[in-house]
Amino acid sequence: MASSHVNALQTKHAGLEAKLREEMARPAPDAAMIQQLKKHKLRLKEEIARA
Structure with missing residues (x-):
């Protein structure tokens, strides 16, 4: 399940x-x-790193 996320x-x-x-x-x-796009992209990258 985590990998699909x-x-x-x-x-x-x-x-x-x-x-x-x-x-x-x-x-x-x-x-x-x-x-705005760069900030959103960075937040996603950080969330991916935590997962």
């Missing part, structure tokens, strides 16, 4: 990474959105 977290992390790359590739990236 970790897999779900890793999937969310990968999705955030994709959104982050997409936002940064825009001609005028939204700095606030980038910061």
Whole structure:
């Protein structure tokens, strides 16, 4: 059960990474959105490390 939780977290992390790359590739990236995505990604990474 724990591994399925970790897999779900890793999937969310990968999705955030994709959104982050997409936002940064825009001609005028939204700095606030980038910061929010990075913080969320970091929280997920920390939760994965604890699991």
